[in-house]
Structure formats: structure tokens, C-alpha cells
Amino acid sequence: MFNNILVISASSWFVAQILKTLIHAVKNKKIACERMIGAGGMPSSHTAMVIAALVTTGRIDGVHSSVFGIAAVFSAVVIYDALNVRHAAGLHAKELNTINRLFNFRIREENSEKVGIKELNEFLGHTPIEVVGGAVVGLLVGFLFPIK
Incomplete structure (x- = not known):
């Protein structure tokens, strides 16, 4: 059995x-x-995935179907989470990492030993342009991929 949406x-x-991997490699000059x-970065793969699911659902079941409505709500929740909740968590991680580096530097100067917390992942959420990039990928793949 073949599930087009999946x-x-x-x-x-x-x-x-x-x-995302290629853009990061070009931007940072390393793979x-x-x-x-x-997670995180340009483009948003979460957004690409839910938009592709939304578009494919619309193509198969129509935009007036209940399934399309559910896909639209699900897409909105995922995109909101990427833009707000996870983006804020990434900003918090960045600040905590900065504080941790300062703390470790001071401790090393005083005691010659390193203590502190593990480095937190700063790539969690997305900026609006990263979400738009993901939406473009999702739209293109969703419309261009053949339906079986």
C-alpha cells in the first residue's frame, strides 16, 4: 500500500x-x-513537512474536506511552535551557554578546573524567513510530486 501524504x-x-545542510555548509564554510x-536553521523542515502534507491532502481529498481542515490546524500549530516556543527556547539556550562560558572562565581562573553545565543546543526554533523557506519547499514538493 502506498500512502501519498506520508x-x-x-x-x-x-x-x-x-x-539546510548545504546552506549551513556554505554559510559556515564546513559541513x-x-x-x-x-532542528532549527534554514529552511524549516517541520514547516516543509506539514505544508507538503496540507497540500497533498488538498490535492487528494479537496480543500473542503474534514481531513484538509485537520491538516490545516495541525500545520498552524507546528508553525506557531517553530516560530514562537522553540525559537524562544533556542534564544534561551544561547544566553545560558553564554552565562555558562563566563562562569567556567571565572572558575578556571580561580581554581584551575572546569565546572558548569553541558552546552545546550541553540538550533531549536526558526525565524520567520526560515519558516517561509520551509513553506516554499513544502509547497513545491507538495504540488510537484506525482500522486499515485
Whole structure:
């Protein structure tokens, strides 16, 4: 059995993750393989995935179907979370990492030993442009991928 929505959504996520890895490599002049599975960055793979699911649902069941309505609500929640909740968590992680580095520096000067908390992941949420980038990927994959 072939599920168009799952295959097209997963394909959109994969395309976004490849783009994210390439963009990160060009921007930072080094390849970071963890970007292939990591959250955050340009484009938003979460947004790409839910938009592809939304578009494919509309193509298969129509935009007036209940399933399309559910997909639209789900997409809105995921995008809101990426823009607000996870983005704020990433900003908090960045500040906590800065505080931790300062704390470790002072402790090392006083005691010659390193203490503190583990470095937190700062790549969690998305800026509006990263979400728009993910939406574009989701729209393109959702509309261009053939329906079986």
C-alpha cells in the first residue's frame, strides 16, 4: 500500500534537511552532518513537512474536506511552535551557554578546573524567513510530486 501524504511529506522533510545542510555548509564554510537531522536553521523542515502534507491532502481529498481542515490546524500549530516556543527556547539556550562560558572562565581562573553545565543546543526554533523557506519547499514538493 502506498500512502501519498506520508511519502510526499517525508520527501519534503528530506529535501529541506538537505537544503539546510548545504546552506549551513556554505554559510559556515564546513559541513556539519548533524544539520542533516537537526532542528532549527534554514529552511524549516517541520514547516516543509506539514505544508507538503496540507497540500497533498488538498490535492487528494479537496480543500473542503474534514481531513484538509485537520491538516490545516495541525500545520498552524507546528508553525506557531517553530516560530514562537522553540525559537524562544533556542534564544534561551544561547544566553545560558553564554552565562555558562563566563562562569567556567571565572572558575578556571580561580581554581584551575572546569565546572558548569553541558552546552545546550541553540538550533531549536526558526525565524520567520526560515519558516517561509520551509513553506516554499513544502509547497513545491507538495504540488510537484506525482500522486499515485
